[in-house]
Amino acid sequence: MIIVHFVAADDEGDMMGLFRQDAVTAGDESGSLEEIIQDIPIGPSSAVVSKKSHKVTKKRDYSTRQPWTVEEKTAVLEYFKDHIWSGVTPNKTQVEEAQKMFPILIQRSWSNIKDFVIAERRRLIKKLQK
Known part of the structure; x- marks a missing residue:
């Protein structure tokens, strides 16, 4: 051999x-x-x-990062403003409801939207500490 x-x-x-x-x-x-x-x-x-x-x-196939558009950001911030201010992480059903309400969010996965809400909460805390 x-x-x-x-x-x-x-x-x-x-x-x-x-x-x-x-x-x-x-x-x-x-x-x-x-x-x-x-x-x-x-x-x-x-x-x-x-x-x-x-x-x-x-080899692992990594997907490219897709930047958030202004419309996507405003839709997420509008729907999840209470979650961001209270510090509550949205669950899958809440994110899917937001995707139904704002069709622009359908191209994003529910975990991607959830991660954006968590990151936005961290940005808000950091901004308020200054």
Whole structure:
């Protein structure tokens, strides 16, 4: 059994391990080592080989941050002003009610809106302490 292992860098400069494992014996008709190496795709991949355990893991796909528009902010602040002033975190049903009342908030997840309310409460406290 031969393990062929390549290391390449992706677009961001992170090292990535690309490998393929094939059984090669003297009388095997599956091809020579050179043919196996030619079959291996070289380039960025979603597979990463860990240095310690040599396990293949998939890279996490992070989404890009979407900035809040003025309309979204005003809708959240209008609906959750009592929550912000009292310090109560809105629950999922309350956020879903706000999304029904303000359709612009439908593109945001309920946890994203909840996190915005919590952050706005912190900003308010910080502003009042000055």
